[in-house]
Amino acid sequence: MERPEIDLRSASVARIFDYYLGGAHNFAVDRELADAAAKLMPELPRMMHLHRRFLARAMRYVVEQGVTQFLDLGSGLPTPGGSLEVARRLDPFARVVHVDIDPVVGAHGKSLLGAADSAVVVGDMCEPDAILDHPETRRVLDFDRPIGLLLVGVLDFVGNDVDLPGVLARYRDRVVPGSHIVLTNFSVEGGLEDYQRTEQLYRDNTTIDFHPRSAAEVTELLAGFELAEPGVVDVSLWRPEAVLEDLDEHPKRSAAYVAVGRKP
Numbered sequence: 413m414e415r416p417e418i419d420l421r422s423a424s425v426a427r428i429f430d431y432y433l434g435g436a437h438n439f440a441v442d443r444e445l446a447d448a449a450a451k452l453m454p455e456l457p458r459m460m461h462l463h464r465r466f467l468a469r470a471m472r473y474v475v476e477q478g479v480t481q482f483l484d485l486g487s488g489l490p491t492p493g494g495s496l497e498v499a500r501r502l503d504p505f506a507r508v509v510h511v512d513i514d515p516v517v518g519a520h521g522k523s524l525l526g527a528a529d530s531a532v533v534v535g536d537m538c539e540p541d542a543i544l545d546h547p548e549t550r551r552v553l554d555f556d557r558p559i560g561l562l563l564v565g566v567l568d569f570v571g572n573d574v575d576l577p578g579v580l581a582r583y584r585d586r587v588v589p590g591s592h593i594v595l596t597n598f599s600v601e602g603g604l605e606d607y608q609r610t611e612q613l614y615r616d617n618t619t620i621d622f623h624p625r626s627a628a629e630v631t632e633l634l635a636g637f638e639l640a641e642p643g644v645v646d647v648s649l650w651r652p653e654a655v656l657e658d659l660d661e662h663p664k665r666s667a668a669y670v671a672v673g674r675k676p
């Protein structure tokens with residue numbers, strides 16, 4: 413797999429996300445873009461927090477189904493509230509392989525992790541065989557037992573030039589029954605105006621491209637998985653814990669579809 417250089421002059425999705433979540437692994441270029449984007453779309457930082465809270469709820473559900481090892485595709489930096497922290501809280505023996513295309517995640521990840529029960533793989537999640545056969549993935553995960561595939565906040569950056577249904581089917585085929593998938597994808601079904609201005613900001617300043625999907629498209633990606641209740645729903649509506657706290661005043665504006673599925 414190619415290992416691109418870390419480019420400190422252009423903003424990175426991983427570091428912008430880290431900034432929105434209050435992390436310390438970001439640079440001025442990331443913060444400037446993140447602040448400008450949040451001015452155009454004030455709900456952005458809140459969206460990131462809603463994703464984080466969904467990740468925790470969905471991982472707890474998956475652990476309750478007996479799955480304690482995770483392949484976190486598009487993991488971002490291992491910030492507080494990320495998959496490793498959530499997994500360890502749920503089960504001290506949980507295992508997590510973090511996969512991210514951004515070399516900055518590999519660089520930070522190595523210094524932050526380094527434990528026997530976790531690994532960082534720098535790679536493209538759209539190359540399932542390379543990810544699944546990577547020696548670090550094989551070292552940490554036991555493929556004879558169910559695995560939790562996490563795709564939280566990553567498909568938003570994968571375009572339709574990629575055969576995404578085929579990619580997900582490949583992951584599904586290579587894990588044992590009882591494995592789970594946790595997936596999110598933001599959508600613009602709630603309104604386009606703010607989104608289009610934000611997209612333009614990113615286009616003018618970065619190489620980052622957004623790919624919103626409809627509920628129907630998200631459902632199609634999950635073919636072959638049995639969906640846990642309540643199916644494909646808005647991020648704040650998937651088994652909310654504190655209904656009043658989680659519910660958006662403008663539910664349509666939080667605009668991300670999520671689902672959890674099980675390989676039968």
Ligand SMILES: C[S@@+](CC[C@H](N)C(=O)[O-])C[C@H]1O[C@@H](n2cnc3c(N)ncnc32)[C@H](O)[C@@H]1O
Pocket residue numbers: 425426427429463464467485486487488489494511512513514517535536537538563564565566569570
């Ligand atoms: C918004 S962050 C999500 C972080 C994390 N999943 C979470 O929920 O906290 C998206 C991450 O996906 C990564 N990414 C984007 N495209 C990718 C790809 N094709 N393969 C692997 N990682 C990718 C980005 O580098 C970024 O770190």
